Amino acid sequence: VLKLFPELGSELKTYRTALAYVEPPADLKAAWEVAPVILDVGGVTDGYMIPLTRGAGMKFGSGLHKVPTSDADWNRQPVPGEGEVIRNLFSPPLARITEYKV
Template identity: 85%
Template sequence: KRWPFLEAGSFRYAYFSTEGGALHCRKIASGLAKWLRANGANVYENSKVVEVDAEAGHIVLESGETMQADRIVVAAGAWVLKLFPELDGELKTYRTALAYVEPPADLKAAWQAAPVVLDVGGAIDGYVIPPSGGAGMKFGSGLHRVPTSDADWNRQPVAGEGEAIRNLFSPPIARIAEYRVTEVVTCAYT
């Protein structure tokens, strides 16, 4: 009754905690950039680095410009192997996607009050993030990831990809076909 979007009898147990919640990466990144600037750091957003000499504190930008620094913080995400190929073997890059969905009208209020679902159980390796922080509701699944050697590979969603991701969640999510896919976002991560 508390969460009518769950299909009764499709799971054995659930754990609920009032602590925690969704992390919103754009808000975190912009907040970090603001904090760094306020504390005297030079932040160069949207500056693609193509070479790093960590020992010498030297970088080369895609434009050919070079920079020297006392310290370099690399926040390259899935592109880190392009800068440090020697980490291949320790780190692997994956392409995945997540589906933003609009829940059925009669379940919207329940989802607004719902916690993040870290793992829906079973073989799905899936998570659900209810609408929060101005972002829509999303489904993501580890079953949908594909290993790649290039973080820029296959970054456009393909037809039906959002529905394929969404459909992995039934059960335990009831009435899954009624969740309208509004957007599909691809991601690359290590």
């Protein structure tokens, strides 16, 4: 955003964020295929879940997993283990969290 609108640099704070694409356990896949988006899982996770939608993978994201940056191109590649760190923020509320494969 700041490359497009540099004058907003004093007003906006930008972050590098990431999300985890996960595959739910096989016995829960059908339930997740008809589940709604969950915008707030509660607790301290500051997390959201986007279920399987039209062939797109299930996504977990958390506001706890962000790093301030003014450069949108900085650190765009996933860090090894990053998906698992994000996924694990969701236990609780989710049980069997390690069965959700990143």
